[in-house]
Amino acid sequence: MSFSRKRILVSGGAGFLGSHLCTRLVEDGHDVLSVDNYFTGRKENVAHLLANPRFEAMRHDVTFPLFVEVDEIYNLACPASPIHYQFDPVQTTKTSVVGAINMLGLAKRVKAKIFQASTSEVYGDPEVHPQSEEYRGNVNPLGPRACYDEGKRAAETLFFDYHRQHGVRIKIARIFNTYGPRMHPEDGRVVSNFIMQALTGQPITLYGTGSQTRAFCYVDDLVEGFIRLMATGDDVTGPVNLGNPHEISVRELAERVIKLTGSKSEIVFAPLPQDDPTQRCPDIGLARRILGWEPLVPLEDGLKQAIQYFENVVRTRS
Numbered sequence: 001m002s003f004s005r006k007r008i009l010v011s012g013g014a015g016f017l018g019s020h021l022c023t024r025l026v027e028d029g030h031d032v033l034s035v036d037n038y039f040t041g042r043k044e045n046v047a048h049l050l051a052n053p054r055f056e057a058m059r060h061d062v063t064f065p066l067f068v069e070v071d072e073i074y075n076l077a078c079p080a081s082p083i084h085y086q087f088d089p090v091q092t093t094k095t096s097v098v099g100a101i102n103m104l105g106l107a108k109r110v111k112a113k114i115f116q117a118s119t120s121e122v123y124g125d126p127e128v129h130p131q132s133e134e135y136r137g138n139v140n141p142l143g144p145r146a147c148y149d150e151g152k153r154a155a156e157t158l159f160f161d162y163h164r165q166h167g168v169r170i171k172i173a174r175i176f177n178t179y180g181p182r183m184h185p186e187d188g189r190v191v192s193n194f195i196m197q198a199l200t201g202q203p204i205t206l207y208g209t210g211s212q213t214r215a216f217c218y219v220d221d222l223v224e225g226f227i228r229l230m231a232t233g234d235d236v237t238g239p240v241n242l243g244n245p246h247e248i249s250v251r252e253l254a255e256r257v258i259k260l261t262g263s264k265s266e267i268v269f270a271p272l273p274q275d276d277p278t279q280r281c282p283d284i285g286l287a288r289r290i291l292g293w294e295p296l297v298p299l300e301d302g303l304k305q306a307i308q309y310f311e312n313v314v315r316t317r318s
């Protein structure tokens with residue numbers, strides 16, 4: 001197959017997932033433009049790319065229009081951790097909805113293919129388990145998670161309407177909990193929280209009883225899924241679940257982190273946040289079928305990579 005170099009825009013390019021995606025796309029030989037307002041992203045996440053002439057970083061808020069010439073767009077801009085997206089919920093919804101309109105408008109104008117980083121949160125607190133793409137979800141539209149969940153649902157609607165109404169080529173991925181190096185150490189997500197707590201000797205905070213489940217995907221596996229989905233033919237729109245179907249309880253995750261770090265931290269219990277899903281696990285049958293994709297990195301290996309990253313964070317701070 002012959003290689004064609006593309007001009008690719010990654011919104012949210014300085015964030016956790018965005019920085020890994022930019023790295024992979026540059027390594028694959030493409031010209032990459034990261035667009036980020038640095039709300040939760042950090043310049044240091046893309047510092048290793050700045051000297052590469054194929055990479056460019058632009059400060060820009062996707063709630064404002066953008067005029068650039070590109071062939072593909074990955075729309076990742078949006079705070080992803082509950083404490084960050086609940087910090088300014090109105091801005092979160094604006095980023096999802098107005099950001100989607102601006103990125104879709106750009107895709108329409110320059111005839112670019114566009115990928116949307118949607119989320120398992122569109123399933124809310126699911127009554128169907130594991131979750132497949134047909135399930136329409138159980139989201140509380142009024143709760144503290146709604147700014148994110150409903151924002152992402154509205155973005156999916158916009159993607160489909162731009163596709164039907166204007167023929168825009170769309171690819172929607174529903175991403176399940178993903179972890180790895182370059183997660184924000186203070187983003188409050190469970191993997192970063194537990195590892196940071198374990199490494200600094202703080203108590204490990206289990207919300208609720210810790211019996212709620214999640215399934216954790218290592219970032220490299222996820223990025224591979226992104227690339228494969230973007231490369232599909234125009235008839236493939238998604239949504240496609242991308243995540244690791246290995247489901248564990250949050251308590252079990254805490255125990256794994258304690259074991260792998262050799263930490264002496266004790267486990268303490270804190271109240272379960274409102275609308276916290278009791279179970280979540282992707283059905284990835286569709287991704288397996290149409291992308292030939294499945295996660296390859298076992299939780300233990302991925303956690304070791306993440307621990308190494310956070311050890312460095314702790315070391316440079318002390």
Ligand code: NAD
Pocket residue numbers: 011012013014015016017018035036037038039040041042060061062063075076077078079080081095099117118119120174175176177178179184
């Ligand atoms: P992140 O917070 O590290 O990255 C989001 C990036 O978007 C940050 O760099 C942030 O500064 C930027 N951003 C936020 N608002 C913006 C705006 N208005 N204009 C421009 N940039 C803006 O989070 P992440 O984990 O890398 O998530 C990336 C995307 O993937 C998000 O859209 C998120 O909803 C989605 N997602 C992530 C996960 C996960 O487990 N990591 C799961 C489901 C969905």
Ligand code: UDP
Pocket residue numbers: 081082177188189190191193194205206207208210212214250272273276277
């Ligand atoms: N959680 C926890 N302790 C923490 C952070 C999170 O027990 O310090 C729980 C949280 O209540 C949820 C799960 O871990 O049940 C995953 O939380 P996260 O914020 O990472 O992502 P979510 O899947 O809820 O969006």
